[in-house]
Amino acid sequence: xxxxxxxxxxxxxxxxxxxxxxxxxxxxxxxxxxxxxxxxxxxxxxxxxxxxxxxxxxxxxxxxxxxxxxxxxxxxxxxxxxxxxxxxxxxxxxxxxxxxxxxxxxxxxxxxxxxxxxxxxxxxxxxxxxxxxxxxxxxxxxxxxxxxxxxxxxxxxxxxxxxxxxxxxxxxxxxxxxxxxxxxxxxxxxxxxxxxx
Amino acid sequence: xxxxxxxxxxxxxxxxxxxxxxxxxxxxxxxxxxxxxxxxxxxxxxxxxxxxxxxxxxxxxxxxxxxxxxxxxxxxxxxxxxxxxxxxxxxxxxxxxxxxxxxxxxxxxxxxxxxxxxxxxxxxxxxxxxxxxxxxxxxxxxxxxxxxxxxxxxxxxxxxxxxxxxxxxxxxxxxxxxxxxxxxxxxxxxxxxxxxx
DNA sequence: GGACAATACATCGATGACGATGTACCGAAT
DNA sequence: ATTCGGTACATCGTCATCGATGTATTGTCC
Numbered sequence: 001x002x003x004x005x006x007x008x009x010x011x012x013x014x015x016x017x018x019x020x021x022x023x024x025x026x027x028x029x030x031x032x033x034x035x036x037x038x039x040x041x042x043x044x045x046x047x048x049x050x051x052x053x054x055x056x057x058x059x060x061x062x063x064x065x066x067x068x069x070x071x072x073x074x075x076x077x078x079x080x081x082x083x084x085x086x087x088x089x090x091x092x093x094x095x096x097x098x099x100x101x102x103x104x105x106x107x108x109x110x111x112x113x114x115x116x117x118x119x120x121x122x123x124x125x126x127x128x129x130x131x132x133x134x135x136x137x138x139x140x141x142x143x144x145x146x147x148x149x150x151x152x153x154x155x156x157x158x159x160x161x162x163x164x165x166x167x168x169x170x171x172x173x174x175x176x177x178x179x180x181x182x183x184x185x186x187x188x189x190x191x192x193x194x195x196x197x
Numbered sequence: 198x199x200x201x202x203x204x205x206x207x208x209x210x211x212x213x214x215x216x217x218x219x220x221x222x223x224x225x226x227x228x229x230x231x232x233x234x235x236x237x238x239x240x241x242x243x244x245x246x247x248x249x250x251x252x253x254x255x256x257x258x259x260x261x262x263x264x265x266x267x268x269x270x271x272x273x274x275x276x277x278x279x280x281x282x283x284x285x286x287x288x289x290x291x292x293x294x295x296x297x298x299x300x301x302x303x304x305x306x307x308x309x310x311x312x313x314x315x316x317x318x319x320x321x322x323x324x325x326x327x328x329x330x331x332x333x334x335x336x337x338x339x340x341x342x343x344x345x346x347x348x349x350x351x352x353x354x355x356x357x358x359x360x361x362x363x364x365x366x367x368x369x370x371x372x373x374x375x376x377x378x379x380x381x382x383x384x385x386x387x388x389x390x391x392x393x394x
Numbered sequence: 395g396g397a398c399a400a401t402a403c404a405t406c407g408a409t410g411a412c413g414a415t416g417t418a419c420c421g422a423a424t
Numbered sequence: 425a426t427t428c429g430g431t432a433c434a435t436c437g438t439c440a441t442c443g444a445t446g447t448a449t450t451g452t453c454c
Contacts, residue, residue, distance in 0.1 A: 023440080041402050053347045054311050061441050063403065068440095087449085088402065114251050116313060120374075124349065126366040135366075150250045152321065168388055169323040169332075176381045177317075183376030187369045194365070220410085238432050258411050260433065265410095284419085285432065 024112070024121050025057060025065050030093065030101040031125030033075060037092035040066060050124060054117060066091065074100050105129045106138065113141050136195040143188045146181055221309070221318050222254060222262050227290065227298040228322030230272060234289035237263060247321060251314060263288065271297050302326045303335065310338050333392040340385045343378055
């Protein structure tokens with residue numbers, strides 16, 4: 001797998017993640033439905049709990065997404081007379097849907113590896129991959145990304161360290177990012193180790 | 198300022214950030230041009246260095262963004278005969294553009310506070326706010342957000358701690374998030390303090 | 395018994411981001 | 425002499441997301 005040379009702009013043209021744009025939402029929908037059938041509103045509550053404090057999901061985003069997945073045959077809906085309010089559409093994953101979820105988890109696009117928001121969503125459902133080796137392989141992709149020397153600020157090609165910056169805010173960015181990376185590296189190595197055992 | 202109650206889905210309908218959707222890219226463009234006029238390609242290199250390892254910027258996103266900002270009168274372009282390759286358009290911020298940047302930095306939409314990717318972009322240019330009190334006010338919004346008890350996983354309304362989870366991957370999410378939050382809280386309090394002095 | 399909040403889903407137009415593709419120009423290597 | 429890679433900008437169609445708005449039902453409080 002090839003990593004970005006951060007400052008090499010020309011290589012960005014042909015982006016590596018195959019097709020599959022966006023759709024963190026779709027992953028979350030499939031992930032939650034993998035455990036149990038849910039209706040849209042409950043699904044929305046769970047997604048809001050998972051990622052809502054960072055990036056809220058609008059209703060007008062969720063329902064079209066459900067429709068997309070239904071149209072693709074990944075989930076089926078059964079209308080249930082409303083016991084509480086309006087009639088609910090109980091959503092359950094089809095066989096196809098389960099397969100698709102596992103595929104998305106086993107081979108996430110590069111963006112899901114590099115963007116922490118997306119990565120967390122992958123992690124939230126990675127247990128649904130029943131193959132421990134496949135789980136470890138995904139973790140190793142993240143590990144490789146984090147081991148790549150990278151910064152947010154450069155002097156030419158050389159990544160700048162927090163101590164080299166005058167700007168307290170930019171120094172903050174590097175300080176926080178470093179703490180995150182450190183904690184995640186520790187966890188990754190530990191977890192990959194225990195998956196191999 | 199009102200914070201989200203994470204699981205209160207109904208309140209999400211009327212989202213708090215005024216208008217202003219998206220446009221992290223616009224902030225980055227304005228921020229880089231605030232220091233010095235640049236042509237598009239150089240701008241792209243800098244933006245790629247800043248956020249490219251997490252979320253690459255496509256050319257087809259950058260140039261329309263430049264056009265938008267130009268149309269809004271926030272930046273002006275001067276064509277320069279190509280000394281190296283094709284003729285360059287040197288971009289410089291207008292007075293309007295500078296004012297707009299400062300407004301964006303002083304009153305970022307809530308999404309820029311909660312989403313770490315966006316927040317880092319705000320931090321990268323926060324020095325351009327010349328008022329230390331205004332800088333501190335922005336940091337305090339982030340502080341308030343981080344002090345709000347929140348998790349990714351809940352038992353009903355109660356946020357779950359890492360230790361309560363069986364799933365090693367979800368435990369990882371909480372472990373990493375906690376390390377990040379801890380480091381950032383330390384830095385925030387320290388920096389807010391030194392800005393007040 | 396009427397107002398009101400919460401539940402539950404839907405549609406619409408606008409917009410930002412994207413991949414694909416095209417068009418130049420330049421310098422260096424082959 | 426020509427190919428190739430880097431520089432520099434542009435357009436196009438597609439699609440996910442968004443805010444606004446609409447609709448209907450049920451339970452609860454006063």
